[in-house]
Amino acid sequence: MEKTIITVVGKDTVGIIARVCTYLAENGVNILDISQTIVQEYFNMMMIVDIGAAKKPFGQMSDELAALGQEIGVAIKCQKEEIFDMMHRI
Numbered sequence: 084m085e086k087t088i089i090t091v092v093g094k095d096t097v098g099i100i101a102r103v104c105t106y107l108a109e110n111g112v113n114i115l116d117i118s119q120t121i122v123q124e125y126f127n128m129m130m131i132v133d134i135g136a137a138k139k140p141f142g143q144m145s146d147e148l149a150a151l152g153q154e155i156g157v158a159i160k161c162q163k164e165e166i167f168d169m170m171h172r173i
Contacts, residue, residue, distance in 0.1 A: 085135040086115070086164035089148065093157030095126040102155055103128075106148065111138045126157065131164075 091103060100119065107114060112132050119128035134141060145161040152159030 084133050085137075087132050087134050087141065088162045088164060089128075089130040089132060090160045091119075091126070091128040091130075091152065091157050093126055093152070095121050095124050096156060099126055099155060099157060100128065102151060103130075103148070103159065106151055107132060110144060111136045112144070 089103070091099060093099075104114065112134050113136070114130055114132050116131040117128065118130075119126070121127075134144070137144060139147070141161070141163065148159045148161055
């Protein structure tokens with residue numbers, strides 16, 4: 084299993100979750116956990132996914148998700164689990 088953390092932040096609009104999840108499904112990425120909140124008009128989602136069976140390499144998916152985010156008006160960031168853990172260590 085290759086865990087990756089995906090975060091999505093921006094103004095709330097219809098279809099954000101659908102677009103991100105459709106991209107992931109089409110590329111063989113399994114969603115392990117998902118949490119999303121909306122505070123006033125701001126959307127925030129964090130996903131833990133398994134990219135072990137992904138059809139594309141991590142870097143390409145990360146770039147494509149960032150481009151998708153620009154298209155739908157949000158910021159999408161991807162980090163491998165080990166990098167995320169190192170960055171958020173106290």
